Amino acid sequence: MKADETLDCVGLYCPMPIVHTAKKIKELKTGQVLAVLSDDEGIKEDIPSWCKTTGNEYLGIEEEEGVYRAFVKKSG
Amino acid sequence: MANKEKMTLIVYSGEMDKALAAFNLAIGGASAGMEVTMFFTFWGLDVIKRNEGRIKSKGIMRKMLNFVDRGGAKRLPLSRFHMFGMGKWMMKKLMDDINFPQVQDLITLAKELGVEFVACTTSMGMTGISKDAFIPEVDRFAGVATYLARAKESKINLFV
Numbered sequence: 229m230k231a232d233e234t235l236d237c238v239g240l241y242c243p244m245p246i247v248h249t250a251k252k253i254k255e256l257k258t259g260q261v262l263a264v265l266s267d268d269e270g271i272k273e274d275i276p277s278w279c280k281t282t283g284n285e286y287l288g289i290e291e292e293e294g295v296y297r298a299f300v301k302k303s304g
Numbered sequence: 305m306a307n308k309e310k311m312t313l314i315v316y317s318g319e320m321d322k323a324l325a326a327f328n329l330a331i332g333g334a335s336a337g338m339e340v341t342m343f344f345t346f347w348g349l350d351v352i353k354r355n356e357g358r359i360k361s362k363g364i365m366r367k368m369l370n371f372v373d374r375g376g377a378k379r380l381p382l383s384r385f386h387m388f389g390m391g392k393w394m395m396k397k398l399m400d401d402i403n404f405p406q407v408q409d410l411i412t413l414a415k416e417l418g419v420e421f422v423a424c425t426t427s428m429g430m431t432g433i434s435k436d437a438f439i440p441e442v443d444r445f446a447g448v449a450t451y452l453a454r455a456k457e458s459k460i461n462l463f464v
Contacts, residue, residue, distance in 0.1 A: 239402070239403055240403060241402055241403075241404055242328065242332075243328050243331045243332040243335065244403075244405075246332055246335045246336070247331055247332075247335045247417070249335070250335035250336070250337075278335070278336055281336040281337070281338075282336055282337050
């Protein structure tokens, strides 16, 4: 999956990836996609949940060697 | 989003681990676009006392209480295995290992995200401390009516 911006949260634990995601998404335009990198397994549940709360669109997650890449599409 | 969702937390405990849990929740809520209020009461006041200088109070019993329970984000004990500070020292090491912020960092972050801090005036009166005992981040000094007015409009209300 392709992203317009990437946010590296490797090495950080809850709630920091969510805090950074919330800050970063403000810099994006509606319809753009943000990839959030994290090695905390909680991200698999937390990003979709955060999207549900904030109204952004969760596109999916990829895993490669213990690092997760979660994709969020900014909604209006 | 004109009408933001709201969340409140009562921070009753003055221990480091419980304060971490409370700030973690508050910061998570604020990051999800919620308007968050943290109401600090009883031992929870220790979390928002300033770290530097002496804290004044009146009367021998209140002076004794504030001596044995100085408070301040950097001085909070662990709720379990504090072991005269050794347990806390070890816990801090473990937190540093995973780059987890300390309570004082979470206070700064919570404020950046617009979390409102309210200090309970009844607990202040009981322990004989004034507004000047607290960090400047405290937004207001109030009582139960203020908390309830916010809690009534909030979907999430927690007691830590």
